[in-house]
Amino acid sequence: MCGLIALWEAHMQVLVVGAGYAGTIAANRLAKRVKRVQAAEITVINPRPDFVERVRLHEQVAGTGAAATPLASMLREGVTTRRGTVDKIGDGQVTLDDGASLGFDYLFLAVGSTVAPLPATVPVGTWEGAEEARAALAELSGGQTVTVIGSGLTGIETASEIAFGRPDLRVRIVGRTIAASLSAGARKRVRSGLDRLGVEVVEDAVARIDPGVGAGGADVVHLRARSPFTSDLTLWAVIGSVPDLAARSGLEVDADGRTVVDAYLRSVTDPRIFAVGDCAAVPGSRAACATAMPQGAHAADTLARMIRGREPEPYSMGYVGQALSLGRSDGLLQSSRRNDTVRRLYFAGRAAAVAKERVCRYAKFSTRTAAYAWLRGSK
The missing domain is CATH 3.50.50.60 (FAD/NAD(P)-binding domain)
Incomplete structure (x- = not known):
């Protein structure tokens, strides 16, 4: 063969x-x-000369953590790099x-x-986009609005992290169905976690964005089925x-x-x-x-x-589940079957946030050491 x-x-x-x-x-x-x-x-x-933990890009955006590590420190002796x-x-x-x-x-x-972001949005799924979003976020003053487009786990973590790190801002997340990859119970728990952080949830599709035409130079976001609204910073959180x-x-x-x-x-x-x-x-x-x-x-x-x-x-x-953070002190672990279909079982709260952090640390440790084992798929 x-x-x-x-x-x-x-x-x-x-x-x-x-x-x-x-x-x-x-x-x-x-x-x-x-x-x-x-x-x-x-x-x-x-x-780039860095290894980027994509699972921490939302922390990089919000300024609550760092996602980049020098690549040289991540590679074993004898591996060379070419930028x-x-x-x-x-x-x-x-x-x-x-x-x-x-x-x-x-x-x-x-x-x-x-990513393929809509015009006038800043993508948060790449290192360059996350850095641009971090800088733009730092320029916002209290009371201004951040809109996160994307209702998957990337969008949820981004909106949650910003709301946690910048409680002085208004944060909105827009998407078709919030946390569609999770079980019904887990989706409900995500909504309550977003509510506690003060994140407004808008389940609708974005039709277009008119950059800088609103009051004070804000973007105007047009939805398919609702009235448009303004946004001082619009982030794109769709990996597609x-x-x-x-x-x-x-x-x-x-x-x-x-x-x-x-x-x-x-x-x-x-x-x-x-x-x-x-x-x-x-x-x-x-x-x-x-x-x-x-x-x-x-x-x-x-x-x-x-x-x-x-x-x-x-x-x-085979998969075991999905994990997401809802700020630094809340999170959710969704259990799944090996074929990635979700079960009803999930865990949430501070313990889930700690577990998610350990998952992130293990991923980086295993990537650097190459000591890694995984569950085999179902037969």
């Missing part, structure tokens, strides 16, 4: 494109397992945005997901697309632009390329660090098995 890989006298060149959860744990797992049996040069290519953006992946080489080219024997594509690097490079992608992979997380177009994390079209997966980390680790383990002359094992992963 995959053939046996001979041990080469020359160094094997492995490139990891992207240093989020999937790319960083893949690089560290490769350094830990592949280099034991094969001389390999592992290079991580990333547009830059990959413009295209070719036959055994990549071209960077500065025109430089790097060759590879194997490549791990881990560019994550991105992936970078087009795979499609631009001629790899087969699905309708959402994610790289189509086989059972071992290899591109069906080029088996030298592993795709992991949000940019990989893995059936049944959702965008989350709980998805990215097992995929990055499994792909690295697969390459290590192949180098040893062993057959790869199909990727398998």
